[in-house]
Amino acid sequence: MFKKTFISLALTTAVSASAMAATEQDVQNAFHPYKNDVPAYQGLSAGMAINQDNVDQFKEIIDPAMYDFIKAGDTEIKVGETTSFDLNNSYVEATRKYMNDVSLGDNVGEIHGSVAGRPFPQEPSMDDPRAGEKLAWNFKYGYNWGDSAAIWPFYWTFRDMNSGKAERTLKFNFNFLNFTHRTQQTPVPAITPNPSNLFRATYLQVLEPFDVKNTQLLIQRFEDDLKRDNAYLYLGFQRRVRRLSTGQVTDAFLGSDIMIEDFEGYNGRISDNKWTYKGTRNMLLPMYNHNDMPLDADIHQDEDGYQMISFGGKGNCFQNVTWQLRKVYQLEGEPLDPNHPISKRQHFIDAQTFTIPRTVTYDRNGSIWKTFSIGQAHPDHHLPQNKGSGVSIDDSFSMIDMQAQHCTTGQFKGIIDPELTPESKMTVQNLRASGK
């Protein structure tokens, strides 16, 4: 009996290992899905608009929240051509190098052997009970802002969706830095010393308006996903650094419609959610060439001549950008904390870049609460210094609270330049020094 069980276990392990082994073809499929052809949908063509009149025809390729908006006449989608957003080759090479060393641990939030690159480049399978978790890891260790980046500056506008009134505009600087899983900017794959084994840090500083000027936030995420982030808040009027409890990361950040946990689509631990892979489909996503979009000449002017994405539609809550038909993984994240303010997020992940251009958030009662669009700009059609960076650039966002009929819109100047984000910027001391 014992022998039979052992053989059965050994066979299972062998089959499992075989199923998990990643191949060069997996890499090609993952990073170059549009090499040979691009997806198509009957009646859809670049240059057309999807509006109240024809949206039903395209319901299958639009997420449910966006469908509701278009159906109600709140906005329309302008369709662009599907283009390849090739990630930096260093990230692809790192994927090749380490992909067969990676395995999940016994518990959600545990991973082994992931040094750099996409941990699980294989196509997800509905038969794999942990496929959702693997997609979440692919996002976490994605090439989202590369090894480091800055958004200098970053405007958030609070808007009443019914009246269109802009209630408040915050101006920030944001910085991102990976301590580990680095592939392109030296040092690779990790910055040392790193005594607490940080994976990533996010830093932001409020520049305007006066009442929140010099508010700064530093989030340090650990390589150990089971450990909660360290978050520090500096309030300008107090000149002191305060530790944050995680209650604050699910709070409306500075009164916006965005939680800290919403940053970049999902900004929390893998282990905080139950992850479910809901399928692969072709869908329209807000991904575009920034320089070809109608831009907002008013909110920001600088010596580069850079202008930001403009907004329109109901309440000026929608980006004026083109959407393209792309391969999408649908991933559901259900918070394990019973006191969490949401019941789940439906993420629509771009399969090529593993960014999250669309997320629909449900309240505790299961009703759609918020919908998040992060416009992705191709780096070769953006600032000159971003050309060739291989970073899919977060370039605009709209977080709409559908229940409150309120939105927060974001306009970015994303810059891929390691000089703007030295390690010293990601320290507690920097909060004090910068806030003084």
Added chain:
Amino acid sequence: MSKTIIMTMNRVAAGVAMGVTAMSLGLSTTAVAADTEWAGFVENATYVRDGVGLSKFRNTAQAEFSKQLESDGWDNVSINGTLRATYDGVYDLNSDEFGKDAQAGYLGENWHGQDTSTAILAPGTPFPCENDPALCKNLDGYMDQSEDDARYPDFNDQLDFIRELYISADKQLESGTVLNLSFGKQQVVWGKTDLFRVLDVINPVDYSRHNIYDELEDIRIPQWMLTAEWRMGPDKVFDDSNFSLVWNIDKFRPSNLGTCGQPYAILDAGCFFASRINGGGPYVINDVVDYDWSLRNSQFGAKWEGVYGDTTFSLNALHYRQQLPSIHFLGGPGNNFGLFDIHFPEVNLLGGSIDYYSMDQDAVWRLEMAYTEGEELARDTDGYKKTDMLRYVIGFDKNIIIPELGTSSAFLLSTQLFGEHILDHERDMPNKKDNWIATLLFKGFYMNNRLSPQIIIAHDFAAEATAIAPSIDYLINDNWKVNAAFNIKEGGNKAFPWSAAGGAAAGGQTEPLARFLNGPIGVANQEDEFQLTVRYSF
């Protein structure tokens, strides 16, 4: 260096401030002006006190600037400044209650009921330098403001309208670490405590602005200081490490407790010090010791702070002068022109702070502690005693989402217990050997944080006094903000024996020593107010 040098620095500071202003206004090159960032506000604060009427009609204009400079070999070189101009119209609009013509029936009238023991001491003279030149001479340099000084508190010999003006620069060292030097008139903030100060004692404080209730940011008195910070960053043990030195080269200034006749005179000390023995007897204060500028009299400190895992910490050491007055008894009535001299003794402080995020509680614990040697506390028989002191704060901060209260935003719950232990306590000290003040802040956010109600409660256990301050902030837009608040105090009825008035045999009195026992909350028990503040920011 001497007092002249400090005055010269103040004049230079005024020149630089005006220069930067002029450049930004286009009197110099456009390119320079474009590099200077300006922000600020104008504000009216109107407070009405129960039974008294208007207690504040403060109009403030504040501007902050920062200008980046180019420098070979140095990074992040900048000049930073904050300018403030204040006019408080309460002295013109409610001159019966406040100002040089304010009259009190007896000492402490605004704090306690009629007490026959106060017959020994006459009521304090409001604005002594307007009403009693001899007393003004005794108080030379301390609590001797003229009414105009109170009316326009930023415009004085110390050029306090320059709230801050300092130059800051970073030097990249070969080790990969950074040395930051900062010089000028500035605030240096230590510690993690709200409302009360344990380690945050480098800058003295102006309590005359609004007792203990204004943000410390607005009431710290900036000092000329040189700071050096060695930012070491992470190493194999610490996630962050920083060592800093601070040298306060300014001429010593004590905290401003408010001159008699001002609406906010903490502990009613201003009137006590402006009092005299009834019947034309000697003044309470004979002299205020002035500490000339000298290296010997400068104040300096060091701090090492860092991050270790889930813990942030600091270790602090400071040599400074006590910022609250110590009264030294000179002898019995009749022996001197006054009874006491005011000293500000030298103090050595050792302390530290630590905060820790508890994953299990999803909350942050804060601990701050300071041990001082050299402080002097008031006592009955000898006027004062030098004693070591231990002060500490335990704080607990948690964010709680309470959907039942109609918002999905988290409420902030912050509690603190501030403790004070007198190591060489004497029975004739009005301060208890151990005392605690507990504070609670509960703050909520509605309408995308544009509407924010909060309540602050503080309770002084020894004084059995409580302050309750509910308020609501409404941000109309990015520019306009309105704050409406109540500030209610209860308690402060403790008596303490004074030997000159029969001491314990008489069962204790309110005057003059009980003011120290009743503390800043208890002594302000008649200062219940409605407060309205309107601010336009730019």
